[in-house]
Amino acid sequence: MTMLVHITPAKNVRAIRRGGIRAQSLADASQTGVYCLPVMPSYQLTHQWVRELRRGGQRTLMAVHFRVPDGEEVSVGHYGSPRVHVSSAEAAALVTELEDPRGYEVIIARSIAAKEIHRIRRVNQVTGWRYSPDAHGTRPCPFCDPGGYGASKIRKAFDEE
Structure with missing residues (x-):
C-alpha cells in the first residue's frame, strides 16, 4: 500500500473524516481527481505545497495521510507539465528518487474513501514555496x-x- 498525503483546509476535516476526500475537477477541467504527494523522508518536501495553497486565502491547512493499493493507476508530473500514467508505487518511487521533487504532484482519478484515511494532522503553515x-x-x-x-x-x- 502506498502512503500519500493530501493538503486541505482545516474547515474540511469533519467532512473528510465522515465521507473521505471527494474528487474535484482539476485545474485544466478535463477530469476530476485528488491532488496528493507521496510521504517522503523529508517533511519539507512532503508538505511542500502548503505555502502556495495558503495564498488562496485559507488560514490553516491540514495534512490527510491515506493509503491506496500499489497497483492503482495515477497521474504524476510537474504541475506545469504533462503528466504520465503509472501505478501509485511507481509514482511514489519516481517522485521520491528525484533530485529536486519540488513542484511535482500525484493525481488520483477517484475519491478517497474514509476507510482509506490513515491519519489527519496539523502541518507547519510556513513550509514550502510560493x-x-x-x-x-x-x-x-x-x-x-x-x-x-x-x-x-x-x-x-x-x-x-
Missing part, C-alpha cells in the same frame, strides 16, 4: 501581482541592480 519552487531571488512579473504585499519593495530591489 509562486513556483525556484521563485526566490528571481525578478517578479510586474503584471502578475502588482499590488501584492511587499511587491513594491521587491521591484525596487531589482530596479537598483
Whole structure:
C-alpha cells in the first residue's frame, strides 16, 4: 500500500473524516481527481505545497495521510507539465528518487474513501514555496501581482541592480 498525503483546509476535516476526500475537477477541467504527494523522508518536501495553497486565502491547512493499493493507476508530473500514467508505487518511487521533487504532484482519478484515511494532522503553515519552487531571488512579473504585499519593495530591489 502506498502512503500519500493530501493538503486541505482545516474547515474540511469533519467532512473528510465522515465521507473521505471527494474528487474535484482539476485545474485544466478535463477530469476530476485528488491532488496528493507521496510521504517522503523529508517533511519539507512532503508538505511542500502548503505555502502556495495558503495564498488562496485559507488560514490553516491540514495534512490527510491515506493509503491506496500499489497497483492503482495515477497521474504524476510537474504541475506545469504533462503528466504520465503509472501505478501509485511507481509514482511514489519516481517522485521520491528525484533530485529536486519540488513542484511535482500525484493525481488520483477517484475519491478517497474514509476507510482509506490513515491519519489527519496539523502541518507547519510556513513550509514550502510560493509562486513556483525556484521563485526566490528571481525578478517578479510586474503584471502578475502588482499590488501584492511587499511587491513594491521587491521591484525596487531589482530596479537598483
